[in-house]
Amino acid sequence: MGRKKISLIGGGQIGGVLAQLCALRELGDVVMFDIVEGLPQGKMLDIAEVGSVDRFDACLKGTNSYEDIKDSDVVIVTAGLPRKPGMSRDDLIEVNSKIMTSVAEGIKAYAPNSIVIVISNPLDAMVTLCQKITGFPYSRVIGQAGVLDSARFITFIAWELGVSVKDVNAMTLGGHGDDMVPLVRYASVNGIPVMELLENKYKDKAKAKEVMDAMVKRTRGAGGEVVALLKTGSAFYSPASSAIAMAESILKDSKRVLPTCCFLQGEFGVNGYYVGVPAVLGEKGVEQILEFKLDAEEQEMMDKSVAAVKGLVDSMKL
Numbered sequence: 057m058g059r060k061k062i063s064l065i066g067g068g069q070i071g072g073v074l075a076q077l078c079a080l081r082e083l084g085d086v087v088m089f090d091i092v093e094g095l096p097q098g099k100m101l102d103i104a105e106v107g108s109v110d111r112f113d114a115c116l117k118g119t120n121s122y123e124d125i126k127d128s129d130v131v132i133v134t135a136g137l138p139r140k141p142g143m144s145r146d147d148l149i150e151v152n153s154k155i156m157t158s159v160a161e162g163i164k165a166y167a168p169n170s171i172v173i174v175i176s177n178p179l180d181a182m183v184t185l186c187q188k189i190t191g192f193p194y195s196r197v198i199g200q201a202g203v204l205d206s207a208r209f210i211t212f213i214a215w216e217l218g219v220s221v222k223d224v225n226a227m228t229l230g231g232h233g234d235d236m237v238p239l240v241r242y243a244s245v246n247g248i249p250v251m252e253l254l255e256n257k258y259k260d261k262a263k264a265k266e267v268m269d270a271m272v273k274r275t276r277g278a279g280g281e282v283v284a285l286l287k288t289g290s291a292f293y294s295p296a297s298s299a300i301a302m303a304e305s306i307l308k309d310s311k312r313v314l315p316t317c318c319f320l321q322g323e324f325g326v327n328g329y330y331v332g333v334p335a336v337l338g339e340k341g342v343e344q345i346l347e348f349k350l351d352a353e354e355q356e357m358m359d360k361s362v363a364a365v366k367g368l369v370d371s372m373k374l
């Protein structure tokens with residue numbers, strides 16, 4: 057049995073971390089494609105030369121030719137510009153649509169059986185475009201946003217309560233924009249509702265709600281917070297780790313339940329759009345969407361988030 061093959065389209069900030077994580081976790085052989093000559097070759101050589109130190113066996117190849125992504129099991133796309141301070145993700149749509157069009161054509165031609173994880177922004181629109189151009193089944197073209205948005209929410213909750221991030225469970229749904237939906241009702245510390253713990257901590261319901269509202273707000277703006285600090289570029293360690301969690305579940309057929317940007321056909325009241333929802337990821341890609349009933353307030357937030365996704369996707373006139 058040969059090793060799995062992972063291709064990374066885009067060898068920038070996120071692409072580099074993706075390659076290193078694939079190698080460290082021995083997920084398979086890795087190809088990094090970029091249009092810049094020397095960049096993917098240099099990064100992959102750099103990582104390959106430390107295999108003896110990091111104790112991994114993997115073939116790593118940098119390339120400027122789509123032919124090298126042939127027979128990929130998983131393709132992860134980060135090609136595209138990142139935001140600058142003051143920009144919204146949506147401001148990237150024009151330039152990144154052009155890039156995504158050429159990338160999707162390359163994947164369609166050379167890796168027709170792969171499962172594609174899109175990371176490029178604006179995420180929900182770029183996944184939609186990638187699926188349209190490749191023509192792959194919806195289950196094989198997905199986007200990474202929710203794992204990261206949820207991880208940020210979890211981090212803030214853990215810091216607030218002084219507990220390990222490992223014991224906090226929380227999820228965000230919806231689009232990867234400022235209207236994303238952090239699910240407060242299901243946020244828990246090993247099953248104990250976070251709101252109950254906050255009420256115990258502050259002995260005051262109103263104060264507990266105020267603290268939670270602030271964490272929800274920070275989660276929604278967390279990408280922008282990093283952009284503002286970095287000044288050039290956007291978050292890259294965390295999006296890479298998040299996409300690797302999805303890729304690993306697919307490559308190992310683990311069937312993890314991860315918030316994933318999936319094409320919805322009626323689930324959560326959404327029809328015909330890519331939106332973040334809990335999904336089972338396995339060797340076939342999205343194997344199930346786990347639907348559950350949102351309460352009125354959550355549904356209202358979801359509808360608002362979906363409306364923003366629709367506005368952006370419809371503006372592409374696909």
Ligand code: TXD
Nearest residue numbers: 066067068069070091134135136137138175176177200295
């Ligand atoms: O959670 C998420 N989904 C995200 C998404 C979180 C943070 C950032 N996210 C977005 O990922 C970000 O807004 C960007 O749209 C992408 C990539 O971010 P990254 O920080 O890696 O950007 P870089 O460092 O600028 O790298 C982009 C690379 C760069 O090396 C370019 O040469 C390459 O993309 N590029 C291309 N590669 C292949 N093909 C084409 N046409 C191409 N054009 C540029």
